[in-house]
Amino acid sequence: MTSPPTPASAPTSPSARIPPTPQARESSTYASVRRLLRATRVSRGYGSGHGRVAAVDDVTVDFDPGTLTAVMGPSGSGKSTLMHLLAGLDRPSSGGVTLGDQDLNALSDDDLTRLRRDAMGFVFQAFTVFDDLSVAENVDVPFRLARDVAPADPQWRAHLIDALDLAPLLARRPTEISGGQQQRVAIARALVHRPSVVFADEPTGNLDLATGRSVLALLAGLAPTQGCTVVMVTHDPAAAAVADRVLVLADGRLVHDLPRTDAATLSQLMLAEVAR
């Protein structure tokens, strides 16, 4: 009952699995308002003096609503740091990040938390599930935490549960399902409130091949069908090849900004970056 829904020949057409739900899209209580995400000359350094590391170094980039952007680069090139800055999980040493007309630097920690909760979804390798809640309750955590958030759009919630093959597991506790299934629960929870921006850091890293493909198809489907902005860090050229755009970081700097690129070309590019 728990095998992933995606056949081995993936990525499948994600839009076939996740039709848009226009009535929810137009609901102003959902956060799915299309807002441009923009980093302007952002830098983030760690340490001081000779030990100073520029984890992100003067990066300027826009992310259009309705697009999936992959962020690649060697280990330590600043991918996670950039994503944390874009998500307001970390504040830049200099430069700024805006989402629509909101300047993240200008927000208090509370307002930033609220913005993240309402407008952003996070798919990270280190995910959290609550052992004392059922799978279904775990998926609905965004609505349990905040009384002012509109309840889940049932159609959208059902799509996620189907796409992540969670239906047979809804009544179980996290302790009664596998690690990969727990991760799928966390992914459903990250998307159930229809965020305008989804950040994924190595989302397929811990998953088996078939589940990884279905998660990738789900993420790829969010952009065109939900008008969502998806930013996905990955070292996997096959994953990055489904993106509309590929950014490559090296030593904290943006060194390539490519339109959709095939996996073989991306592999070559990554080998060249690692060898530099």
Ligand SMILES: Nc1ncnc2c1ncn2[C@@H]1O[C@H](COP(=O)(O)OP(=O)(O)O)[C@@H](O)[C@H]1O
């Ligand atoms: N909290 C931190 N303290 C000190 N250095 C850090 C911290 N986080 C990241 N770095 C350094 O910043 C650089 C970029 O890290 P990171 O963004 O995690 O890279 P990536 O995700 O591409 O592997 C690395 O040199 C890393 O060691």
Ligand SMILES: [Mg+2]
């Ligand atoms: Mg990282």
